[in-house]
Amino acid sequence: MNVDFEKLLKNSIANFRIKEQKQEIISNPSNKLDKALINLDLQLCELIDCSKRCSLEVVNNLDVDNYKKNLNKKFVECLDAYFLLANLKNWNDLIIAGSEELNKIIKLNPDKEISKTYLIMKKTLYNAFFNHSKQDFNRSWKVFLKLCFVDLNLTLN
Numbered sequence: 198m199n200v201d202f203e204k205l206l207k208n209s210i211a212n213f214r215i216k217e218q219k220q221e222i223i224s225n226p227s228n229k230l231d232k233a234l235i236n237l238d239l240q241l242c243e244l245i246d247c248s249k250r251c252s253l254e255v256v257n258n259l260d261v262d263n264y265k266k267n268l269n270k271k272f273v274e275c276l277d278a279y280f281l282l283a284n285l286k287n288w289n290d291l292i293i294a295g296s297e298e299l300n301k302i303i304k305l306n307p308d309k310e311i312s313k314t315y316l317i318m319k320k321t322l323y324n325a326f327f328n329h330s331k332q333d334f335n336r337s338w339k340v341f342l343k344l345c346f347v348d349l350n351l352t353l354n
Contacts, residue, residue, distance in 0.1 A: 237278035244271040
């Protein structure tokens, strides 16, 4: 699988900057990083909720086409949120390296139960933020890629 994360990152950040200039988003330099993390956190919650894989309720009569469409949309929104946080922390190199790592990641077996995967991703994301840990961000990013490409079988089409 060949994904050009560098190109996706550049496009995503350019779109963010355009929205910022047009004042379509609230941008305060003193809390931009905090808001970027909160945005990513919310996007990840929406992705996992949309997946129905961590729900306590039984899901019946799922419209598969609509399900996949919504899940892929949430996936792209999460990617943009990861890109923004990485850019603000000057960790773009980890996103770009994801292209090389992805070929290893897609060979992994999918987890039947993704609850722990999701929690590990969130824990390492918060560790990255509060401990200024580039290594934890990298771990969170890789777990995210596995969750999306392997466990949820998503694509960037």
